[in-house]
Amino acid sequence: MLIACLDTLREFWHATEQERLTFGSRVIEDPAHRLRVRIYVEMHPDFQYSSGETIERPWLRLQALPPDNDHIGLGMIKCRAICEVKDELRQWLQAQRALE
Numbered sequence: 413m414l415i416a417c418l419d420t421l422r423e424f425w426h427a428t429e430q431e432r433l434t435f436g437s438r439v440i441e442d443p444a445h446r447l448r449v450r451i452y453v454e455m456h457p458d459f460q461y462s463s464g465e466t467i468e469r470p471w472l473r474l475q476a477l478p479p480d481n482d483h484i485g486l487g488m489i490k491c492r493a494i495c496e497v498k499d500e501l502r503q504w505l506q507a508q509r510a511l512e
Contacts, residue, residue, distance in 0.1 A: 413449050413474050413484060414494050415502060416442040420451050424472050425491040432470040432488065439477070448477040456485065 414421070417440050424435060437452035456471040469487060476482045486494070494501070 413447065413476060413482065415498070415505065416440055416445070416447055417449055417451060417474055418495065418498055421472070421486065421491040422495050424486075425488055425495060427488075429470075435470065435472070447480065450475045450477055454485070456487065458487075 420438065420440065424432060427435060432453065435453045437450065440449045440451060441447070442449075451472055451474055453470045454473050455468040457466050458469040460466045472486045472491065474484045474486070
């Protein structure tokens with residue numbers, strides 16, 4: 413899922429906070445691996461002030477569409493991390509024969 417959605421992860425990582433709040437949902441298709449992923453933003457609790465107020469930040473939710481049902485939630489920092497190690501991730505997946 414992560415490899416199929418790299419362009420979107422990079423776009424989210426480079427977006428401003430305001431752009432992340434209005435980030436459009438989309439469906440990514442990877443026919444070679446029979447994978448479809450719905451990507452959308454959901455708010456995720458990030459931290460809490462001493463007053464008890466919870467601050468939420470936009471996160472990407474990657475939801476595999478049927479017949480798959482996996483999902484992943486990623487904030488901006490995780491999107492950046494995945495983009496930074498994309499080549500190593502691809503190599504590992506190829507070694508596991510999970511990516512052709």
